[in-house]
Amino acid sequence: MRIAVADWDGFISPVFDTARRVRLVDTDLPADSETLWLELTEADPAKRALRLSEWGVSVLICGAISRPLETMIAAQGIRVEPRVCGSTDEVVRAFREHQAISDAFLMPGCCRRGGGSGGQRRRRRCGFGEKGE
């Protein structure tokens, strides 16, 4: 399986819509295999989605991502693991081990179900003023 991890100076890039570089990891190959890098020069969300698809990406691990872009990438058959932060190496290591991203790598204020911990006008609340939920 090929995963793409949006990287910025060794950390997960905070916003995928403007991320400039993606690290490609083939989980079927040993961890010390040569690293492939994909430069993302396209600002157009549709072209970003297509580029990932052209490179055979099955899973995208990234930071914050706008909903339309996430939907376009998912429409290409790519699983998106959004709202991830931390060291790229640690995230990749964790994914190799568990085939998923644990909550420990979630961005502050985000929860696993794709919602947020805030937002004044959201029907679903996931933490804002309701600690421990």
Next chain:
Amino acid sequence: MGEALIARQSFGNSCASVAASQPALARGAILLPLMDMKDETRGAILDCITDGVFAVDNEWRITSFNRAAERITGVVREQALGRRCCDVFRASICESACALRQTLDTGRPVVNKTVYILNALGERVPISISTAVLRDDTGAVVGGVESFRDLTLVEELRKELHGKYSCEDIIGRSPALQRLFEVLPIIAASDSTVLVEGPSGTGKELVARALHSLSPRRKKRFVAINCGALPDTLLESELFGYKAGAFTGATKDKLGRFAIADGGTVFLDEIGDVSPAMQVRLLRVLQEKVFEPLGSNEPMKVNVRIVSATNRDWAALVREGSFREDLYYRINVIRLEMPALVQHREDLPLLVDHFLGKLSRLHGKDISGISEHALRVLMEYDYPGNVRELENILEHAIVLCRGGLIQVECLPQFLRPVSEESSRPDTSLTLRDIEMRAIEEALRGNGGNRTAAARQLGIDPSTLFRKAKSFGIALPEADGRSRRP
């Protein structure tokens, strides 16, 4: 900025005079004296400001995060403190052009730069930011401070005014919309004519605008025209323009929509309503890429992409001869189908969230969400008017709702469950009123038959007679036994 003035004035004249003499000073610089205060005092003041404010240390870790920052980013203070600011703030410029980094590198503040951040729901929140350097008593840089203002309402008003919608405005994650998102970019990249079909209120124009915004023509105009709303003569002049003197009242030349949209996209809504004569003219535009303004013999070249829409049955129109088959095949090179809302009901919660946010901002109401019961009622309705009807329903609810959660009572009458209305006791009625109403209804329902009415009410006919007399209810002269209900 008004809120910042309050902060400035509370620090006495020195701050106020700085503000008065330098009105363009960054919000962050004006707030600098706050950073020297005790934590509690500073915190209380910062929490009163409607702009978000946060500070970072030299490691880019957040050291201060006010209440407005919580609200705008959707991240609570406790989760933000100590974290890398880019992981909390998630701004479009974090990686490439961080304003704070620029300020710390150059020592110069950034003032009112417009960017966007992504909240936890993946929504772009437009903001304007200002930055300043934080220094200790020795003048050494100890970090930076950034203030930011939510421009969502401004952006929404601008969209309403100019109609500049994009892919982000199509809300939904259902398979039906996933398929749409999958093909939209590919269709947008081509120059083929597109026909968008679907019932009224499903967002056909929104899709047309999204196609335009994703296409190479995005920098040129998007021009829409409702072909069904105008008679032929007006439609012709609107689409093709006219020369001075072409008809009475044509005192000067006027460009038509095709000319205005040159290089861009023309959206022909309700194209199924166009007359046969107009169909001939449109066919020429599509085939030969030229048209003549009214009153002119000079053909004008046209370079537009045409997107059409209709909610009518094309096959029937062509079969009846109401629509030219050759024109149909010209506009139907690519067909997109917008599903009725009932076909992607699972998108309702997302749509409700989206409209509640948008409408409560536009109406200046503090609506925190919708109750589970009210949402259940919305989920069960079929929406013959589709998404437009949903938006209207929610606007009705927001107008009636005083704040907090939208309850069932705020929804339009026709949506509220009947059992809710009839089972709720009307506490303004006395026992006498209730008995009187019950007797009147029983008599009416049984055609004046007192015995049947008494049986229905579970009382003796003599009791019914006595009560009716005391309430002043006129009983029929005959007891109605011959009339069956």
